[in-house]
Amino acid sequence: MQFRTRKVATIRDVAQLAGCGIASASRVLNRSGPVSAELRDKVMVAARDLGFEFSDVGRSLRSSRTRTVGCVVPSISNPVYSAAVQGIEDVSADHGLQLLLSSSGYDPDRELSAVRTLIAKRVDALILTVNDLHASPALDFVRSRDIPHCLLFNYDHGSPNACGVDNRAAAFEVGRMLAAYGHRHVGYIALRLTSSDRACQRLEGLEEACRNFGLAAPAILEIDERGEDLVGQLLAFLLQHPQTTGIFASNDQVAIEIMSILRKARVRVPTDISIVGFDGIDFGQMVEPTLATVVTNPYAMGRAAADMVLAQKSSDQPGCHTDVAGFVFRSGGSLGQAAAKTSLLEKLALPQQLSPPRNILQSTSEER
Amino acid sequence: MQFRTRKVATIRDVAQLAGCGIASASRVLNRSGPVSAELRDKVMVAARDLGFEFSDVGRSLRSSRTRTVGCVVPSISNPVYSAAVQGIEDVSADHGLQLLLSSSGYDPDRELSAVRTLIAKRVDALILTVNDLHASPALDFVRSRDIPHCLLFNYDHGSPNACGVDNRAAAFEVGRMLAAYGHRHVGYIALRLTSSDRACQRLEGLEEACRNFGLAAPAILEIDERGEDLVGQLLAFLLQHPQTTGIFASNDQVAIEIMSILRKARVRVPTDISIVGFDGIDFGQMVEPTLATVVTNPYAMGRAAADMVLAQKSSDQPGCHTDVAGFVFRSGGSLGQAAAKTSLLEKLALPQQLSPPRNILQSTSEER
DNA sequence: TCCTCTTATGGAAACGTTTCCATAACACAG
DNA sequence: CTGTGTTATGGAAACGTTTCCATAAGAGGA
Structure with missing residues (x-):
């Protein structure tokens, strides 16, 4: 058996089997224009017998x-x-x-x-x-x-x-909230910062908030699309910017993964460091602590x-x-008062034995 | 200004502008068949000037x-x-x-x-x-x-x-693992149990494992697609089946949500109750405890x-x-030894004040 | 009886392609 | 000079629709 061995029926086949013209068949099948009852029946029967189905490509050509x-x-x-x-x-x-x-x-x-x-x-x-x-x-x-x-x-x-959404305004709001919680040194961790206009705009909004509310310019970490060695990158980043008390992640997946890594590194969220995400995916409400984020729809x-x-x-x-x-800033357990004096440094300086984590960011790329 | 005010160029227009026949234009643009260099140029120029782009609907009609x-x-x-x-x-x-x-x-x-x-x-x-x-x-x-x-x-x-994937075999494996961890009374919590053949097959696999390894037949909870009052449903289910020490959720989202609800109800996973999911989504690795699940791809x-x-x-x-x-059973922190004597009952009997949770299962349905 | 009006029907063009075939021009061997 | 190729080109059919138009048949009024 082969495909297409039996050509698919066209309206011409229907008309032929019904013994009428194409125009009449079309009128019957589209319920357009007048037809006699008997012809209608003949056409309907023919169409059913042939398993006729209109071809949208013919229609599209005609109707553009x-x-x-x-x-x-x-x-x-x-x-x-x-x-x-x-x-x-x-x-x-x-x-x-x-x-x-x-x-x-x-x-x-x-x-x-x-x-x-x-x-x-x-x-x-x-x-x-x-x-x-x-x-x-x-x-x-x-x-x-x-x-x-x-x-x-x-x-x-x-x-x-x-x-x-107005990414700048939303990120500005994130900066404002971080400032309200007493953070003075914040970090921005983003995927595809250089290529995605969203990631850029979010940074711009955060930067503007920092200027506005007297925070230091945010430290920036652009992470790899492949997500390779995010653990190492993240810890190095924190060691390099030990005053950082709050992190804005360019989206919730990154934020949740960061929280997961920090938990394994025994860094407490939000006691040691606060995390804010972006997007408002539902999983953010199911992790502990819940993720503060910008909720979009x-x-x-x-x-x-x-x-x-x-x-x-x-x-x-x-x-x-x-x-x-629209967007809504949703507070959550991951955002708290800035640590008066961050204890990050000591924690991170200790030798860590972290199992190489399965990275969420790999999910798509590793498989293709 | 209106759309389609300027009709989109066809190969006929190109041919006309280039002063040649349609067949020649087609040959040039498809690099099929012989054409003189000068004609090629004329056609290419005409096509560029007109912004010509082939119509796949014409092509489809022709080529079927x-x-x-x-x-x-x-x-x-x-x-x-x-x-x-x-x-x-x-x-x-x-x-x-x-x-x-x-x-x-x-x-x-x-x-x-x-x-x-x-x-x-x-x-x-x-x-x-x-x-x-x-x-x-x-x-x-x-x-x-x-x-x-x-x-x-x-x-x-x-x-x-x-x-x-062979859902029955995979669910059988889940049952086998639950049995291996000493569970004797397990529950199955599923979405769309009556309509989805996947959810059914997973139940069948679990039931077979229960028979095979001497477990009681699983208690079943079919939850609402809308996810309304999952908290209430879940707690009622557990009260009704107080011997349950392990739960198999029909997918990871349900499993993670259940874990989130249990956490808020101060039920410890896996000390008080074990949870196993299905699918192996990446978030399962980022929650605490990590989710035991069947990993598919x-x-x-x-x-x-x-x-x-x-x-x-x-x-x-x-x-x-x-x-x-293929599938792989992935163990995780959410699966542990069955509690010798479950303390669920006392915990759940206490008056709970749970904030009405935002339900992950609503995510799609509530918005449409 | 003839004319007009309605109703039922079919032929054919058009939509944008591709491709088969015919033709024209030209070179070259005989 | 004629016959045989080769190369470049265009006409036209076909793909499956919809729809305009023409025709045919019949009904009804003058």
């Missing part, structure tokens, strides 16, 4: 609409993006649209090629998260054609067609982005709107 | 291949499925295929309608996770047409074209499923193969 929305995100397995994709899919499905999904792996080249492919597939709308809003060939390409589109997670003041952002492109599509007008998503 | 693979999963935001989707996408992208993704929300009707739509879109292959392998209209529909396809996560002995399973359908596609033969994915 594919009923498809394209989406490019850096990673599907990252829970923040997958929640957003779920939001996009839910809204799309409600409107009878299918989701054509690509992941770019945080690579601008793959971003561009994904966008080209999606445009070649003639998606009706496009939602994308680019690495850097201000330097994205993919985004330029999209903008050069008049397709309903919307950025997701990429937000910048005054930038149109976007849907995301990626699912809602995905929905909003989908709503936005659908509005553009139906109004035939390129949206110039930016939907800035 | 869409270079697209369809995928239906219960939920995109569930980390297990999103990891698998990432695997599928990675493999597909390597082969120049795009991913058309739908989520069914664990609803057999939506499963079916998603599959119909994907088939109407003429996907070249189909990968799907159905709610119940043995009662799935969607699966029947797929099987009635000769399309390369593969089940993902749905596994049953002797069932063809599938890719998943959904990313690899996604890749395997994609490989399987691609093999069918290229060999033009419907695969009759089942790729049973």
